[in-house]
Amino acid sequence: MRREQQVSAEPELAVEPSPTREVEPLTNPPQLLSYARRWLLLNRGGLRAAFVGAISLLLFLLAWHLLTRYRVVFFVRFTNVPSPAAVYESLTRAMHDSKFFMHVMLSCRRILFGFSLAAVIAVPLGLVMGRFKLAHEILFPVTEVLRPIPAIAWVPMAIMLWPTNEQSIIFITFLGSFFPILVNTLHGMSLVDPVLVRASQCLGAREASIFREVYFPASLPHIFTGLTVGMGVAWVSLIAAEMISGQYGIGYFTWEAYSLVQYPDIALGMICIGVLGLASSALIRGLGRVVMPWNRT
Amino acid sequence: MSEIKASATSKGRVGVRNFGLSYDTLEGPVEAVCGASIHVNPGEFVSIVGPSGCGKSTLLNAVAGFLKPTMGDVTVDDEMVDGPGADRGMVFQQYSLFPWKTVKGNVEFGLKMKHVDKSSRDRAARTLLGLAGLTAFENKYPDSLSGGMKQRVGIVRALATGPKVLLLDEPFGALDAQTRVIMQQILTNMWQRLKISVLFVTHDIDEAIFLSDRVYCMTARPGTIKAEITIPLERPRQQSMMMSSEFLGLRRGLMSLIREESIKAMGGELNDLALDGLSIDLHGQSLADVL
Numbered sequence: 001m002r003r004e005q006q007v008s009a010e011p012e013l014a015v016e017p018s019p020t021r022e023v024e025p026l027t028n029p030p031q032l033l034s035y036a037r038r039w040l041l042l043n044r045g046g047l048r049a050a051f052v053g054a055i056s057l058l059l060f061l062l063a064w065h066l067l068t069r070y071r072v073v074f075f076v077r078f079t080n081v082p083s084p085a086a087v088y089e090s091l092t093r094a095m096h097d098s099k100f101f102m103h104v105m106l107s108c109r110r111i112l113f114g115f116s117l118a119a120v121i122a123v124p125l126g127l128v129m130g131r132f133k134l135a136h137e138i139l140f141p142v143t144e145v146l147r148p149i150p151a152i153a154w155v156p157m158a159i160m161l162w163p164t165n166e167q168s169i170i171f172i173t174f175l176g177s178f179f180p181i182l183v184n185t186l187h188g189m190s191l192v193d194p195v196l197v198r199a200s201q202c203l204g205a206r207e208a209s210i211f212r213e214v215y216f217p218a219s220l221p222h223i224f225t226g227l228t229v230g231m232g233v234a235w236v237s238l239i240a241a242e243m244i245s246g247q248y249g250i251g252y253f254t255w256e257a258y259s260l261v262q263y264p265d266i267a268l269g270m271i272c273i274g275v276l277g278l279a280s281s282a283l284i285r286g287l288g289r290v291v292m293p294w295n296r297t
Numbered sequence: 298m299s300e301i302k303a304s305a306t307s308k309g310r311v312g313v314r315n316f317g318l319s320y321d322t323l324e325g326p327v328e329a330v331c332g333a334s335i336h337v338n339p340g341e342f343v344s345i346v347g348p349s350g351c352g353k354s355t356l357l358n359a360v361a362g363f364l365k366p367t368m369g370d371v372t373v374d375d376e377m378v379d380g381p382g383a384d385r386g387m388v389f390q391q392y393s394l395f396p397w398k399t400v401k402g403n404v405e406f407g408l409k410m411k412h413v414d415k416s417s418r419d420r421a422a423r424t425l426l427g428l429a430g431l432t433a434f435e436n437k438y439p440d441s442l443s444g445g446m447k448q449r450v451g452i453v454r455a456l457a458t459g460p461k462v463l464l465l466d467e468p469f470g471a472l473d474a475q476t477r478v479i480m481q482q483i484l485t486n487m488w489q490r491l492k493i494s495v496l497f498v499t500h501d502i503d504e505a506i507f508l509s510d511r512v513y514c515m516t517a518r519p520g521t522i523k524a525e526i527t528i529p530l531e532r533p534r535q536q537s538m539m540m541s542s543e544f545l546g547l548r549r550g551l552m553s554l555i556r557e558e559s560i561k562a563m564g565g566e567l568n569d570l571a572l573d574g575l576s577i578d579l580h581g582q583s584l585a586d587v588l
Contacts, residue, residue: 198387200406292397294440
């Protein structure tokens, strides 16, 4: 009985909404809302994130300032930690110092060589290993054995292998980024939709064309993931190598600052590494967006 | 356009004789299709219907050249099929457009593989996209298109190389009913303009009757041809024909053929007892009341 009542009640409810409300005209919203206001509305999520992010960074700076200002000792000791002001001062000094720029430029050059070399070798290798079973069967065990060895563990070996310090540092950087790029390229190749390969074959594509027109572009998103990760690891490896065996470079600068008791320079070096790492990752991401206009993720 | 016109004069006769395909498992060989024979005359529209898993897609993939028959032979214009090629265009259920190519890039792909120069490629792609009502979307990437649009691109892409035969594997299965009807009309239109042979796999009986000159009905696994039905409906066919007694008669016939096979295919899953259960008398109460 209850159910019947509900059913009979529904048609009445359906009549309820007044037709006048539905016909209410949308009087040219583009004119009512200015372009700027609509832009703000559409991007409010991003703006909010930027705003909160800025506040978060400011709070971090404030905490850093307070902790160093009052030389807090609570499990960790802030007694010798430089304050933000001291670091800023050392930054302005470094800006007029050509030696500082030389350190930065040398690190960037090592990254450029090491990382580019890794990309140029690992990407084609991954594509070939992903496409040809025999290549995979031969090379995969070797890479799997070498992969877990951290690039830093290669430092002594690198020094023996390469005649100059510079070469061994580039080699370490290369090793750091090589494996993430290779592994991700392989992963991308393994995920290529076989139906797309069939589709290309039905359209007359032969082996070389399938490789160039299907396998390669289909793996590109993963290749770029590999490049982004590889870039991060390249910096990690580079800084470690520079601290151990370098004479120049931002890693060496940071370590030297500790030896020379120039504490603000330690923080300056660290921040500089952070900024450079961030910038190079952004560069890869930007490149990815240019190369893969279809990939809007 | 010369590429497309060329197909109108070439033949496109498909012959599948005593086709069988089995694959090895630990328990021994399993037969997917056994002794199926079909043919498609030049310019004919032929459908294959059957219960799911009957091997109709297997048959189509063998004609496309993706699968090698373990028995019998597959020919196109009296030439043995040996691997996939551009003379047999294929349309897939999941569209399978290249996401990294624009709509036009996808359509041009086959011509690019034929080393057709850029301007002819461009012209052919634009003409075909115009026929499919996609001109406004030629520079869009597939991800931004609706399912119906994607499949129109899929069909146009397969036709661009001027194949002798168009193979379609449940091409409209993922589309909603309204879109499907429109797509069927577009396909019919293109088929009539290009005079191309079509082999169409579907599980939708209405679709098969509405589109085809002839329909093959397959049995449950291992699949063979159970019946061949000629569709005498005149062309051009209208949507209203689907209500005609002639259409409904054909439909009833095919329905009962497939139903038998579907029940066989489901095997132990749905036995006679379960089917009896469907007609349990609830003595006027609704199912909800009983529960």
